[in-house]
Amino acid sequence: MLQQALQQLLPPALLDDIQRVEAIVMERVQSRAPIVKIAGPQLLAASDGRLRAALTLLAAQLGSYDLQRVQHAASAVELINAAAFVHHELVDEAERRRGIVDMDARWDHGVALMIGDYFFALSAGEMALAPDPRVISYCSQAVMNICEGGLITVMQAAPQAPALEQYYEKIGCKTAALFAAGCKAGIALGGGSEAEIERLGQFGYDLGLAFQIVDDILDYTGEPADTAQAEAATPAHVPAISGDMQRGVITLPLIYAVAQGGGAELAAVVDTQDTAQLTWATSEVRRLGIAPARADAQRLVEQALAHLAAFPASAARQQLEAISRFVLQRAG
Amino acid sequence: MLQQALQQLLPPALLDDIQRVEAIVMERVQSRAPIVKIAGPQLLAASDGRLRAALTLLAAQLGSYDLQRVQHAASAVELINAAAFVHHELVDEAERRRGIVDMDARWDHGVALMIGDYFFALSAGEMALAPDPRVISYCSQAVMNICEGGLITVMQAAPQAPALEQYYEKIGCKTAALFAAGCKAGIALGGGSEAEIERLGQFGYDLGLAFQIVDDILDYTGEPADTAQAEAATPAHVPAISGDMQRGVITLPLIYAVAQGGGAELAAVVDTQDTAQLTWATSEVRRLGIAPARADAQRLVEQALAHLAAFPASAARQQLEAISRFVLQRAG
Numbered sequence: 032m033l034q035q036a037l038q039q040l041l042p043p044a045l046l047d048d049i050q051r052v053e054a055i056v057m058e059r060v061q062s063r064a065p066i067v068k069i070a071g072p073q074l075l076a077a078s079d080g081r082l083r084a085a086l087t088l089l090a091a092q093l094g095s096y097d098l099q100r101v102q103h104a105a106s107a108v109e110l111i112n113a114a115a116f117v118h119h120e121l122v123d124e125a126e127r128r129r130g131i132v133d134m135d136a137r138w139d140h141g142v143a144l145m146i147g148d149y150f151f152a153l154s155a156g157e158m159a160l161a162p163d164p165r166v167i168s169y170c171s172q173a174v175m176n177i178c179e180g181g182l183i184t185v186m187q188a189a190p191q192a193p194a195l196e197q198y199y200e201k202i203g204c205k206t207a208a209l210f211a212a213g214c215k216a217g218i219a220l221g222g223g224s225e226a227e228i229e230r231l232g233q234f235g236y237d238l239g240l241a242f243q244i245v246d247d248i249l250d251y252t253g254e255p256a257d258t259a260q261a262e263a264a265t266p267a268h269v270p271a272i273s274g275d276m277q278r279g280v281i282t283l284p285l286i287y288a289v290a291q292g293g294g295a296e297l298a299a300v301v302d303t304q305d306t307a308q309l310t311w312a313t314s315e316v317r318r319l320g321i322a323p324a325r326a327d328a329q330r331l332v333e334q335a336l337a338h339l340a341a342f343p344a345s346a347a348r349q350q351l352e353a354i355s356r357f358v359l360q361r362a363g
Numbered sequence: 364m365l366q367q368a369l370q371q372l373l374p375p376a377l378l379d380d381i382q383r384v385e386a387i388v389m390e391r392v393q394s395r396a397p398i399v400k401i402a403g404p405q406l407l408a409a410s411d412g413r414l415r416a417a418l419t420l421l422a423a424q425l426g427s428y429d430l431q432r433v434q435h436a437a438s439a440v441e442l443i444n445a446a447a448f449v450h451h452e453l454v455d456e457a458e459r460r461r462g463i464v465d466m467d468a469r470w471d472h473g474v475a476l477m478i479g480d481y482f483f484a485l486s487a488g489e490m491a492l493a494p495d496p497r498v499i500s501y502c503s504q505a506v507m508n509i510c511e512g513g514l515i516t517v518m519q520a521a522p523q524a525p526a527l528e529q530y531y532e533k534i535g536c537k538t539a540a541l542f543a544a545g546c547k548a549g550i551a552l553g554g555g556s557e558a559e560i561e562r563l564g565q566f567g568y569d570l571g572l573a574f575q576i577v578d579d580i581l582d583y584t585g586e587p588a589d590t591a592q593a594e595a596a597t598p599a600h601v602p603a604i605s606g607d608m609q610r611g612v613i614t615l616p617l618i619y620a621v622a623q624g625g626g627a628e629l630a631a632v633v634d635t636q637d638t639a640q641l642t643w644a645t646s647e648v649r650r651l652g653i654a655p656a657r658a659d660a661q662r663l664v665e666q667a668l669a670h671l672a673a674f675p676a677s678a679a680r681q682q683l684e685a686i687s688r689f690v691l692q693r694a695g
Contacts, residue, residue, distance in 0.1 A: 064511040118480060122473045141454045144476065145510040148450060148483065152506035155487045159499035167491035167499070174484030178477040179396040 033080050036360075040353045042346070045088065048098055052084045055106045056113075059153045066142055067149055074146055075109075078116035083108045085354065086238075087213040090231055092347035094221025101220045103161040107154040107170055108213040114150035115177045115209070117143050122181065165228075166216040173212035180204025185281040188298040191290045198283055202243040203236070210239030230338050234351070237335035242358050244328040247282035249361065250275045251316050272309045273316065276300070283327065288320030325359075332359050365412050368692075372685045374678070377420065380430055384416045387438045388445075391485045398474055399481055406478055407441075410448035415440045417686065418570075419545040422563055424679035426553025433552045435493040439486040439502055440545040446482035447509045447541070449475050454513065497560075498548040505544035512536025517613040520630040523622045530615055531572070538578075539571030562670050566683070569667035574690050576660040579614035581693065582607045583648050604641045605648065608632070615659065620652030657691075664691050 038046060060071035087105040091097070121143050151174070158167050183201040188194055214235030215228050223231065253269040275282050279301045289298045293315050300312035332355050339355070342348050370378060392403035419437040423429070453475045483506065490499050515533040520526055546567030547560050555563065585601040607614050611633045621630045625647050632644035664687050671687070674680050 062507070062511060064514045066514050067511065114480075118476055122476060142514065144450055144454060145513040148446075148479075148513075149507055149510040151480065151483045151487075152503045152510065155490075155506070156500055156503035158487075159496040159503065162494050162496040162499065164491045164494040167494065168488055171484045171488035171491065174487070175394070175481055178481040178484065179394060179399065181477040181480075182396045182398050182474065 078113040087217040090217025091221035107157040110154035117147040169212040176204040176208035206243040207239030211235035234338035241331040284320035287323040291319040410445040419549040422549025423553035439489040442486035449479040501544040508536040508540035534575040538575040542571030543567035566670035573663040616652035619655040623651040
């Protein structure tokens with residue numbers, strides 16, 4: 032389910048509907064294969080919490096809301112997110128293991144591969160329950176983008192311009208495309224016009240970019256404790272070495288830290304495995320790269336809100352605004 | 364494209380339509396990710412050749428045929444097959460490498476994982492082009508079955524009854540389900556009744572089982588040369604050690620060979636890596652297990668033809684019969 036701090040921002044009726052989506056996806060991941068029955072719900076729960084479902088439902092509420100119709104699209108979006116999460120973890124874990132895969136891990140990998148595929152198939156089956164070719168096409172396009180995103184590597188942290196271009200292309204594919212697809216699916220099912228669908232897709236895309244930037248910031252600063260006052264929460268755990276830095280993954284805070292004076296020495300750390308250097312580099316990125324990365328996220332959320340402002344004021348719009356601001360607060 | 368020997372059995376008009384499907388899927392695998400652009404068509408070509416598309420098109424021809432509608436379903440089935448093929452190869456290769464994955468292979472694995480996902484997404488997008496909830500639901504159910512099949516391992520070659528049960532459940536999920544889905548999708552789009560859809564699904568399922576058994580036989584006997592006279596062809600290459608046996612994969616010929624007198628000694632070879640023993644076991648399976656496995660395939664094709672006999676005689680029915688007999692001849 033949604034993070035507690037976000038739940039507090041949303042009305043009970045919406046939380047009930049999100050709970051309905053949660054129940055659908057949990058029911059779907061039952062399978063006659065015992066391993067899917069066991070690992071499926073665990074992996075589904077691990078993919079982060081139904082934010083995309085909330086966006087899809089609220090997008091539909093901007094038009095005429097019919098939970099019976101939109102719940103399938105919202106479930107499909109969550110299943111796609113879970114599939115992508117599982118497959119991404121798979122690639123990621125292979126990297127962490129630095130080439131050595133033991134017997135147990137191999138079995139786990141086969142299982143994770145198949146369960147990811149299973150989730151993708153469930154998402155297609157879910158869309159068939161309230162078939163709308165637009166929804167299917169938004170979602171399948173998002174999956175293609177996610178795959179393309181998985182194949183884009185940000186090759187170097189400098190020079191800044193190409194590094195930023197690669198980074199934004201990657202997170203656009205990897206994260207923002209599915210946010211956009213959920214929003215478009217929701218408002219399409221809510222009876223929105225082509226122009227409204229397009230505009231809300233832009234909202235979702237910008238919000239998705241901001242969400243991913245915040246995620247990448249939190250990899251350096253540590254996750255805030257999940258309390259009702261997330262705004263005031265101090266980070267629960269500030270990592271000595273950023274996970275992304277350890278794995279040699281170049282994200283926005285590093286790109287900005289290099290440009291803000293970290294220089295070539297900092298950029299070169301990406302290729303090392305030396306603990307002292309990685310620790311130094313992590314704190315340098317915290318010192319130099321977080322503020323400008325947060326400014327980008329801020330700008331993108333403002334852009335997202337501007338797209339939203341084109342819709343008439345409503346409770347749903349207000350809640351979409353609250354979610355947008357919440358995305359930023361996570362990195363506060 | 365289809366094997367040459369099969370092409371000779373089918374009319375030019377059908378081959379043109381299969382070519383149309385081939386052109387669609389090749390066009391679809393274009394992507395802005397350069398690696399997908401390069402590897403996508405290669406991997407698509409490597410998945411075996413458009414037999415499922417032929418079945419889907421012919422199934423539609425049993426009713427009222429509209430290529431514009433059915434071409435998307437046929438393309439979706441081929442894309443699913445390609446996706447499953449790529450992901451299956453991935454699990455398989457990991458096993459072959461016995462736990463050691465080098466840097467290059469790791470990169471290849473990430474690419475193969477993403478390209479498989481990309482193919483799945485393309486199949487969903489393809490179905491959205493001529494949306495029919497039944498087609499989407501047949502296909503997504505088949506993908507779930509394929510995943511379940513990937514998670515079933517035939518644990519032991521004896522005793523015969525549970526070994527056969529596991530084997531048939533595995534190949535039913537892994538191979539037969541998609542044959543069935545293609546047939547059901549085709550005749551559904553051709554305007555068939557529920558009973559006809561069900562019956563043609565049974566035809567596809569039995570034919571799929573036979574197809575997989577023949578594949579498993581060929582792993583021991585070697586692929587026949589692909590000539591116009593496949594019936595007369597001598598095997599191009601008889602393997603000293605069966606690939607399945609080398610990897611410890613238990614298939615029908617081994618199960619029958621153990622039951623036909625090979626005994627516990629033969630069953631135990633599955634766990635060895637000793638070349639002499641594997642060579643001996645391969646030849647024992649050829650001596651004892653091929654004939655009964657082929658008898659199963661024969662029986663299943665007859666069952667498939669019996670389902671087909673319920674449909675009025677037509678050119679399409681004749682061609683489905685020809686394909687069914689061809690499936691057997693591959694193991695002749």
